Every structure is written in structure tokens, then in C-alpha cells.
Amino acid sequence: MSLPVIGITIGYDPRRGQLHALRQDYVRAVEKAGGLPVVLAPVAEPLIAPMLDLLRGLILSGGSDVDPALYGEPPHPKLGHVVRERDDFELALTRQALARDLPILAICRGHQVLNVAMGGTLVQDIESEWSGGGAHDFDSRRDRWLRAHEVRMLPGSRIREILGKDTVGVNSFHHQAIKKLGRGLVASALSSDDRIVEAVEQPSAGFVLGVQWHPESFWSQRDGFQPLFEALVRASG
Numbered sequence: 001m002s003l004p005v006i007g008i009t010i011g012y013d014p015r016r017g018q019l020h021a022l023r024q025d026y027v028r029a030v031e032k033a034g035g036l037p038v039v040l041a042p043v044a045e046p047l048i049a050p051m052l053d054l055l056r057g058l059i060l061s062g063g064s065d066v067d068p069a070l071y072g073e074p075p076h077p078k079l080g081h082v083v084r085e086r087d088d089f090e091l092a093l094t095r096q097a098l099a100r101d102l103p104i105l106a107i108c109r110g111h112q113v114l115n116v117a118m119g120g121t122l123v124q125d126i127e128s129e130w131s132g133g134g135a136h137d138f139d140s141r142r143d144r145w146l147r148a149h150e151v152r153m154l155p156g157s158r159i160r161e162i163l164g165k166d167t168v169g170v171n172s173f174h175h176q177a178i179k180k181l182g183r184g185l186v187a188s189a190l191s192s193d194d195r196i197v198e199a200v201e202q203p204s205a206g207f208v209l210g211v212q213w214h215p216e217s218f219w220s221q222r223d224g225f226q227p228l229f230e231a232l233v234r235a236s237g
Contacts, residue, residue, distance in 0.1 A: 004056035033229035042089035057236030060110025076124035103207035103235035111210035118182025144217035157188035170213035207235035
């Protein structure tokens, strides 16, 4: 029996010697869930369709801030480093994947890319732009599976069904968040303290789910978020 091929987007930072980089946790989480992980580096737009022809599912991974020009806003003083080549590639990739109804799990930056691809906007800096917003960008040098705050699953949501819990503790490595939801997306989880959108889904699609935290970091932990990857692989089968 062939394994469903799951594409995973990869980070790119020209400041680091033009190297692409991806934490192995993404690969391990997909592998453990029964999928075949394949890493996707940015390519020219005409190559996106043949790239998608090879895939049964897609993971949009974490990374740098999205260029606010792509959702019609000027840059905030606290905007982090942006890589426009990656932004342009992933937005085109996401839109084409959505048009094919390809199963998508979007993670952290990917959750934001998904929202922008569907016409939404972002909070560029939570602490300075979101009323009552607390810190969400915790020290990345500590163990990445340590929980930082609680998230509340909304009743009737797909993520509530997948995880089987009303609230979960999550890790957190972001200073941006969803502001206006993209067309067709609904919020499915909120941070308990400041109501930041922590998960989204597209009810009309087969499987489109975004989370603001990093579930892949828990792949080796007993009580983690492996059901999210298992659900993606099942939808991609």
C-alpha cells in the first residue's frame, strides 16, 4: 500500500547563507502519522501545479513574518524579517491547493499564510496592536514542547472533534496573529487569556485547518497533538 505524500514547506532566509531550513519535527510528525513527508522549497509559479500533482496533502510550516503589503497594510515598527520570495510562493501554493481541495494543515506562520491567501489580514505585533494582548513569543531556546498558555476549542469545531478536548495547553512562538478572517474561514479555537485566534478551519472544504501553535514539536511526547497529523494523513489517503 502506498503512503500518502505530504508536502511540507521549508523556511528560507538569505541572511543565513541562502540556506533552506526545516525543523525535523515536521518530518517526524508526518512519518509517525503514516504519511510520506516531502520537503517543498520555493519554486517559480509555473512549477507549482506539477509540484501539487505529486502531493496528497500539504503542511504550511512556521517561519518569518508575512509581508504586510500582501494584505494591504504598511509595515509596523515591530515587523520582523520578511522573505518575499517565500511569501509569494506559499500564497500561490496555498491558493492552488485550495482550488484542488487538497487537505491542508497550516502551522504558525502557515496559519497566517492561509488566512492571507484567503483575503484575511494580520495583527503585526500582538503586544502593541491587540487590546489586552499578552506575550505569545516565548523563548525559543527552551524545550519547544513546553506549554505556554491555554487555548479553548470552540463547540462544534473540527479541531475540538479531532483533539477530543475543550481546552489544551500549547507552546507559543509568535508575535503576530490573525486579525480579519479570510473568506470561508471560521475561528475554531481562541487563546483563553486574550482571545487571539489560535485555530481556523474551512467548513466547506474537505480538510483545511490552521493552528497558531507548533503541534509538530510534541511528536515524541505522550500527550501531544499527533491526532492533527493523523487526521491530515487520513484526509490525504
